[in-house]
Amino acid sequence: MTSTRAPGDRLRDHLPGLLGPLRAYARGLVRDAAQADDLVQDAVIRALAHEDQWREGEDPRAWLFTILRHGWLSGLRRGRRQRAMEEELSGGEEARNLSATGRLELVAALRLLPPLEREALVLSAQGFSMAEAAVICGVAEGTIKARVSRGRARLRAAHAAALG
Known part of the structure; x- marks a missing residue:
């Protein structure tokens, strides 16, 4: 494909700086490193x-996060997410390697959140504004x-239940 855009105006020029945030977002959605990398x-x-189809001036981060989200939702529809969640809840390698009890409790609580609430919290944690997350x-x-409010309330309730 030949582009008439100047260097810096092409999507591929933005990719190196976006791979880390994309991977973090994917990890927040699927909780499995290999599956996140696939996404x-x-x-x-x-x-x-x-x-x-990417328009000059459009935020490449939001565009790529939207594409990743659509892929994740497609996987949900095909039932992949259910199998992955069952494996994760049975005690994956990441759960065994965490040393901080509080972090382990948070990860466990996040796994139990409904997928759309978890997604909203992950986008918020990635630094997206509510408006940007809504577009994505x-x-x-x-x-x-x-969704963020409900997710935070569920996390607080899970934390309170764990304490006592």
Whole structure:
């Protein structure tokens, strides 16, 4: 594919700086390093295949996060997420390697959150504003705020239950 855009205006020029945040987002969604890497790889391949659809001036981070999210949702629809969650809840390698009890409790509580609430919290933790997260998820900003609020409330309740 030949591009008429100047260097720096092409999506591929933004990719190196976005791989880390994309991987962190994917890890927040699927909780499995290999599956997260697969999601990122699929998103990058799709983005590059459709680079001509990315508009100059559009935030490449939001565009790529949206593509990754669509891939994740497709996996949910196909039932992949259920199998992965069952494996994770049975005690994956990451759970055994964590040393901080508080972090382990948080990870366990995050795993139990409904997927859309977990997604909203992960986007918030990645530094996206509520408006940006709403665009990525294709919902109203108020919906994202509600998901974050419900997710935080569930995490607080899980933490309180663990303490006593």
